[in-house]
Amino acid sequence: MFPLFLPIFLLVSIVRADVVEVPASSFNSYGELETYWDYLYPWGSDHNGAARMVGNSTDHSRISVASGTLTLKATPVTGQPPSTAAPYPAINYFSGAIHAKEQININGTDAVGYQVEGEFSSPTAVGVRCWPAFWLTAVNGWPPEADIGEWKGTNNSWFNTFNTSTVVDTTIVSWPGDYSFHSLKAVLRVIPNNTQDLSIEYYKDNVLEATHIAANFYGAPMWLIVNLQMEGSSGTPGPANGATYQARNVQVTRLTT
Ligand SMILES: *[C@@H]1O[C@H](CO)[C@@H](O)[C@H](O)[C@H]1NC(C)=O
Ligand SMILES: *[C@@H]1O[C@H](CO)[C@@H](O)[C@H](O)[C@H]1NC(C)=O
Ligand SMILES: *[C@@H]1O[C@H](CO)[C@@H](O)[C@H](O)[C@H]1NC(C)=O
Ligand SMILES: *[C@@H]1O[C@H](CO)[C@@H](O)[C@H](O)[C@H]1NC(C)=O
Ligand SMILES: *[C@@H]1O[C@H](CO)[C@@H](O)[C@H](O)[C@H]1NC(C)=O
Numbered sequence: 001m002f003p004l005f006l007p008i009f010l011l012v013s014i015v016r017a018d019v020v021e022v023p024a025s026s027f028n029s030y031g032e033l034e035t036y037w038d039y040l041y042p043w044g045s046d047h048n049g050a051a052r053m054v055g056n057s058t059d060h061s062r063i064s065v066a067s068g069t070l071t072l073k074a075t076p077v078t079g080q081p082p083s084t085a086a087p088y089p090a091i092n093y094f095s096g097a098i099h100a101k102e103q104i105n106i107n108g109t110d111a112v113g114y115q116v117e118g119e120f121s122s123p124t125a126v127g128v129r130c131w132p133a134f135w136l137t138a139v140n141g142w143p144p145e146a147d148i149g150e151w152k153g154t155n156n157s158w159f160n161t162f163n164t165s166t167v168v169d170t171t172i173v174s175w176p177g178d179y180s181f182h183s184l185k186a187v188l189r190v191i192p193n194n195t196q197d198l199s200i201e202y203y204k205d206n207v208l209e210a211t212h213i214a215a216n217f218y219g220a221p222m223w224l225i226v227n228l229q230m231e232g233s234s235g236t237p238g239p240a241n242g243a244t245y246q247a248r249n250v251q252v253t254r255l256t257t
Contacts, residue, residue: 017256018115018253018254018255018256018257019253019254019256020251020252020253020254021100021102021252021253021254022036022037022100022102022224022250022251022252023036023251024068024248024249024250024251025068026250027065027066027068027069027070027247027248027250028065028067028068029065030057030060030065032065033065033070033098034057036100036101036102037098037099037100037101038098038099038101039053039055039056039057039063039097039098040053040055040097040098040099041053041097041099041225041227042099042139042223042225043085044084046083046084046085046091047083047085047227047229048083048085048086048087048089048229048232048233049083049089049131049229049230049231049232049233049234050083050089050090050091050092050093050229050230050231050232050236050238051074051091051092051093051094051095051228051229051230051231052077052080052083052091052093052094052095053094053095053096053097053227054094054095054096055096055097055098061073061094062074062075062094062095062096063096063097063098068248068249069246069247069248070098070226070246070247070248070250071244071245071246072095072096072097072132072226072227072228072244072245072246072247073095073096073228073242073243073244074093074094074095074096074130074228074230074238074242074243074244075093075094075095075242076092076093076238076240076241076242077091077092077093077094078092080092089231089232092230092231092237092238093230093238093242095227095228095229095230095242095243096227096228097225097226097227097228097229098225098226098227099223099224099225099226100223100224100225100252102224102252103139103221103222103223104116104136104188104221104222104223104224104252105219105220105221105222106188106189106190106198106217106218106219107195107218107219108190108195108218110254110256111254111255111256112189112190112255112256112257113187113188113189113190113198113254113255114187114188114252114253114254114255115185115186115187115188115251115252115253115255116136116148116185116186116188116224116251116252116253117183117184117185117186117203117249117250117251118134118183118184118226118247118248118249118250118251119181119182119183119184119247119248119249119250120132120134120149120181120182120183120184120245120246120247121179121180121181121245121246121247122149122151122157122175122179122245122246123151123177123179123239123243123244123245124151124153124154124155124156124157124175124176124177125154125155125177126154126177127239128234128238128239128243129230129231129234129235129236129237129238129239130151130228130229130230130231130234130238130239130243130245131150131151131152131228131229131230131231131232131233131234132149132150132151132227132228132229132243132245133147133149133150133151133225133226133227133229134147134148134149134150134184134224134225134226134247134250135147135148135149135150135224135225136148136186136222136223136224136225137222137223137225138220138221138222138223139220139221139222139223140220140221142165143162143163143164143165143216144162144214144216144217144220144222145160145161145162146160146161146162146186146188146200146212146214146217146222147159147160147161148184148185148186148202149184151175151234152233152234152235153172153234154177155174155175155176155177156172156173156174156175157172157173157175157184157204158170158171158172159171159172159173159186159202159209159210159212161200161212161213161214163214163215163216164215167215169210169212169213171202171209171210171212173204173209175204181246181248182204182205183203183204183205183206183249184202184203184204185201185202185203185206186200186201186202186203187200187201187203187255188200188214188217189201189255190218191213194218195218195219196215196216196218197213197214197215197216197217197218198213198214198217198218199211199212199213199214200212200213200214200217224252226247226250228243228244228245230243
């Protein structure tokens, strides 16, 4: 009897296994980066801050990878036209952004959840006024948005879950201003008998810091973005010498059980 059970058990475990969609090795080489990520924002180079994102497979001046670490570098620039994205801020920097090719969509069929995690070194000193982030945003319209890391103050990072453009759950955690790496993780999951909302657990250094109920995230595809914006919501003026933001061990796991 026993050998008969073995293939069935294996089949079930293959079907049910969680799937690593973006492995922690994706910043080991440009080949791996370009397998799992695309350059810039999903919609292009500009957004709601003072940085215009620059980079592609031949220009790695602002977006580079080596030894498993992604480095995004903002440098001052003059003479650029304003951002093409609302609220059309002046462009004072060139900087970097990437987004995962895999969209995150949790609707109980292919995924009952996603785990999105990484380790980050970010500027947070007084007056730095740069705006690094590790975040999810809606593919269609907006919100949903979930900010897993958003550094825009002194020695802290923000977890934000947007129910609507103005109704937001925010949990702020401390973040040392010494550029040391610390981990962040969000675990998004379906809620039993709820086909509208998801739960999101937010962790810093593997400590659960908050659980938010994210309205209308169920079945809404989202992009995962890593970017170094400048000024905007972090204040002005930005630093004269620019800024550097790093990420490593970024992993995206689709949860099936
Ligand atoms: C990459 O970007 C540079 C400018 O930053 C541009 O000159 C070059 O044509 C781009 N290459 C590709 C392959 O798009
Ligand atoms: C559920 O999500 C998957 C992607 O994960 C998608 O292919 C499928 O169309 C979605 N189903 C519905 C009903 O939205
Ligand atoms: C967001 O919506 C969920 C689900 O309705 C609710 O539980 C949560 O309290 C809302 N968050 C805020 C900030 O209102
Ligand atoms: C921020 O953190 C740095 C080093 O971790 C520390 O030197 C500095 O005093 C902190 N600043 C504030 C305002 O807490
Ligand atoms: C959830 O739905 C299942 C059937 O799909 C039902 O048995 C269960 O009682 C429901 N639970 C709640 C809390 O409504």
